[in-house]
Amino acid sequence: MQIKSKFLIAGAIIALIALTSMQGYLTFNTFDLRKKSFAVDSRTKIGDIVKTKYVDSLSWHYRMDFVDKIPDYKRNRISKEELLADLKFFANDRNDEFTEYFNKEAERLGLNENILFKKVASSIQLIDENGNVENLLIEDKDSPIFLIGTDFLLEEGLLINAWNWTFDKGFINDNHQLESVTVKYRASIYMKIVDWDKIIFKQLLFLFLIAFLLFLFVISLVTYSIRNLFKHKRISDIKTDFINNITHELKTPLSTLSIATKTLTNRFAKDNTDIAKESIDTINRQNKRLQNLIDQVVDNSLGYNDINLNLEQVSLPDFINEVCDDFALTLPTNIQFLRDVEVNDTEVEIDKFFLGTAIINILNNAIKFDGTVLKIKYNITNNMHTIAVSDNGIGISKKNKKLIFDKFYRVSEKNMHTYKGLGLGLYYCSQIVKAHHGLIDVESKVKEGSTFYIKIPVENGKENFIS
Template sequence: MKIKSRTLIAGSIIALIALTTMQGYLTFNTFDLRKNSFAVNSRTKIGSIVKTPYVDSLSWHYRMDFVKKIPEYRNGEITKEELILELENAAKSRNPTFKKYFKEGAEHFKLDPRVLFKKVASSLELTHEDGTTEQIIIESDKSPTFLLGTDFPTDEGYLINAWNWTFDEDFINNNNQTENVIITYRASLYMKIIDLDWIIFNQLIGLFLIAFLLFVFVVLLVSYSIRNLLKLKHISDVKTDFINNITHELKTPLATLSIATKTLSSKFAQDNKEIAKVSIDTINRQNVRLQNLIDQVVDNSLGYNDIKLNLEQVNLTDFTNEICDDFSLTLTNDIQFLRSIENTQTLAHIDPFYISTAIINILNNAIKFDGTVIKLTYKITDLYHVVTISDNGIGISKKNKSLIFGKFYRINEQNKHSYKGLGLGLYYCNQIIKAHHGTISVKSEEHEGSTFCIKIPLNHGKENFTS
C-alpha cells in the first residue's frame, strides 16, 4: 500500500508537470504565431497604403528634384554631403503630406497606430560614361538616408521591401560637353511595431486567463486527490493498527480464560475445591478485564459533546493532592514524583471523575514513555486553573506533536510501535478538557521529555451553582 501510494503520487506529479509543460509550450507557441501573424498583416496593410499612384507621385517628385542637382555635383559646385542633403530636403518637404496620407490609409485599413513606417535611400550609385562608378550612399551604412514616414533606428525595425530605380541624366560639364550619368538608386521600406509583445498579450489575455484557470484547477484537483489518498491511507493504517492492537490486547485474557475453563472442567478440578475456586476467580478477573477493555474503547472514543458532566464545586488544591497521593502508591522506587500545588480556596466547577481520569492518564503516559522524574504543578493564573505535568521521558518529535491528541494515534518509531496502548488516552483527555471548555497543550522535544498543560476557565460551570 505504501509503495502503491508513492507510485500514484509520483505519477500524478509527473503527469501534472507534463501537462503544465505542454500547456505552456502550446500557449507560448500560440503567442509567437500571433506575433508573426500580426507582423505579416501589418506589412500587408502598409503595402496597400504605400503602393499607390499617389505615393509613387510623391516619390517621383523628390527624386526628380534630387536628379536636377547632380550636374551641380559633377561640376563641383556642391559636395557629396550637400548632394545627399538635397535628397533629404526634397523628401522632407513632402513628408508631412505623406504622413497625413499614411494616417488616413492606416485608419482605412485598420492598421494599429503603434506600427511605424519609414522609407530610406539605402544606396545611391553614379555610373559615368567611362564606366567608372561612384558611391554616393553606401548600402552597408548603418544610418541610411531617411526619406518618408517616421524616423526610427533601422536596427529596431523589420525590412519589408526594397527596390532599385535607374535613371539616365545628361548635363553640360565644365568643358561645355554633354555628359551622361546613370543613377542607380535603391530604396528600402522598414516597419517598427512598438510594444509588440504587449499588443499580442492584450489580444490573447482571454486565452492566458483560461490557461491559468485551467492550470490552477488541475493543480487543486491533483492536490485534493493526493490529500484524499493520504487521508484514506492514514485511516486504513489507523484501522489496521487498531485492529491488530485490540486483537493483541484480547488474546491474553482469552488465552487465560481458555486455560482456566479447561482446568475447571477437568476431573482433577472437580475433586479439588481449592483449584476450582482459583479457576473461577481467574475467570472472573479475566471477565472484568475484558469488560474494562471494551468499556475503554467505547468510553474513550466519545467526543466532548457526548460526555455528560456531573459538575461539582471542588477545591483543586485538595483534589490534586489526593490524586498525587493515590498515584504515588503505584510507583516503584526508581521513579521520582514531585508536586508543587498552590494553596488556594478558589473552587473549580468540574466533574471530579473525568478530570481525575485525564490527569491519571497523563501521569501514566509519563511512566509508560520512560519518565523517571515526574512533576505535577497546580496554580491559578490568567483566569484559569492550570495543571501542568512534566516528565523526562522520550519526548515527542515535532511531526508527532500535532497528532498525539488524535483518535487511535500512537507514537511509533520506524513504523514499529514500541509502547502498548490503544491510542485513545490523550484523545480522551482532550475531549474531557474540551467538555470543561478548557484546553490541553504540550511542549516537548525528542529525547528531552514532555510538559502537558491543562487549563480550565475559572468561571466554567458557575451558573450551575449561583442562586
C-alpha cells in the same frame, strides 16, 4: 504498500513536471506565433497605406526634386554630399504631410499606434551614355538616407519591402551638348514595433491567466492527492496497528477463559468443588477484564460532543490535591512525585470524574514512557486555570507532537511499538478538556521529557476556547 506509495508519488511528480514543461512549451509557441502573425498583419496594413496613389505622388515629387539637382552635380556645381543632402531635405520637407496621412490611415485600418514606419534610400547609381557607373550610395556599405516616416535605428526595425526605380534624365552639359544620365534608385521600407512583447502579452493575457490558474489547479490537485495518500496510509497503518494490538490484548483473557472452561468440563472437576470454584472465579475475572477492555475502547473513542458532563462547582486546588493523593498511593517507590499547587478562592464548573481521569491518564503516560520524576503545577494565568504535568521521560519528537492527540495514534520507533496501549489515552484526554471548553497542549524534546498543559477558562462555559 510503502514502495507502491513511493512509485505513485514519483509518477505524479514526473507527470507534473512533464505537464508543466509541455504547457510552457505550448505557451511559448503560442506567444511566438502570435508575434509573427502580428508582424505580418502590421506589414500588410503598412503596405496598404504606402501603396496608395497619394503616397506615390509624394514620393514622386521628392524624387523628381532630387533628379532635377543631378545636372548641377554633373556640371560640378555641387558636391556628392550636397546632392545627397538635397535628397534628404526634399523628402523630409514632405514628411509632415506624409505623417499626417499615415496616422489617419493607420487609425482607419486599425494599425497599432506602437507601429513605426521608416523609408530610406539604400542605393543610388548614375549611369552615363557610355555605360560608366557612379555609385552615389552603396547598399550595405554607406549609411542609408532617411526619407519619410519616423527615424529609428535600422537594427531595431524589420525590413518590409524594397524596390527599384529607374529614370533617365537629360540635360545640357557645359559644352552645350545634350547629355543623358540614368538614375537607378533603390528604396527600402522598415517598420518598428515598440514594446512588441508587451503588446502581445496584453493580447494573450487572458490565455496566460487561464494557463496559470490551470497550472495552480494541477499543482494543488497533485499536492492534495499526495497528502491524502499519506493521510490514508497513516490511517491504514493506525487501523492495522490497532487491530493487531486489540487482538493481542484479547488473546490473553480468551486463552484463560478457554482453559478455565475446559477445566470445568473435565470429569475430574465435577467432583472437586475447589477446582470448579477456582475455574469459575477465573472466568469471572477474565470476563470482567474483557468487559473493561471493551468499555475502554468504547468510552475512550467518544468525541467531546458525546461526553455528558456532570458539572459541579469545584475548587481546583483542592480537587487537584485529592487526585494527586489518590495517584500517589499507587506509585512505585522509585518514582518521585512533586506538586506546586497555587491556592486561590476561584471556583470552576467541572466534571470531577472526567477531568480527574484526564489528569491520571497523563500522569500514567509519564510513568509508562520512562518518567521517574513527575511534577504537577497549577496556577491561574491569563484568565485560564492552567494545570501543567511534567516528566523526565523519553520525550516526544516534533513529528509525533502533531499527532499524539489523534485517535488510535501511538508513538513508534522504526515501525516498532515499544510501549503497549491502544492509542486512545491522549485522544480521550483532549476530548475531555475540549468538553470543558479548554485547551490541551504539550511541550517536549526527545530525551528531555515532556510537559502537558490543560487550560480551562476561569469563567468556564461562557466562552468557547476549543482550538
